[in-house]
Amino acid sequence: MSANPGNSLKALSPTPPERGSFPLDHDGDCTKQMQEYLSCIKLVKGENAPNCRLLAKEYLKCRMDNKLMDRDDWKHLGLPSDKKEANDVTKETTPTSGQ
Template sequence: MSGNPGNSLRALSPTPPERGSFPLDHDNECIIQMQKYLNCMKLVGNENAPNCRLLAKEYLRCRMDHKLMDRDDWNHLGLPRDLEEESISRDKDEHYFGQGK
């Protein structure tokens, strides 16, 4: 007799995080950006300050550039787009949808 309820032999399988897992920064490629962000959070008492969000964005950009996480849209990460990215997106929209006459 097995001690499992329902006599199930199926192994428990862990589920990955919703956003997926990503490698640790073993080579400290983004440690400077991480430290700046953590220092900012410490200064503002862990509040969601705009200047800290910009540092978080720098850190995430570093991680993306070094293939430590998948590229994702800033809106999906809860961060605003850069002005340059906004103008590129607007140009694409105008190309596909016309200039809103």
């Protein structure tokens, strides 16, 4: 007895990810950036902290530079695209005096 009523192969066909594959970093080109990002995420207990997002940007930049992922605009990845935006993100996490 088949677990798939009608035994349709079409229903069992996997769908590829929207943005394509995400190859493994077999040569360890981006291991340092990945470890820094994961350490940050662990430190902030999984919160979407702006300083961790900057580390994520460095990691993704490394992957793009090493052709481990397709290039994409930072805005499509939800990350700051220039130094001004990066400075704005950093200011959000920097405590101000008197608070």
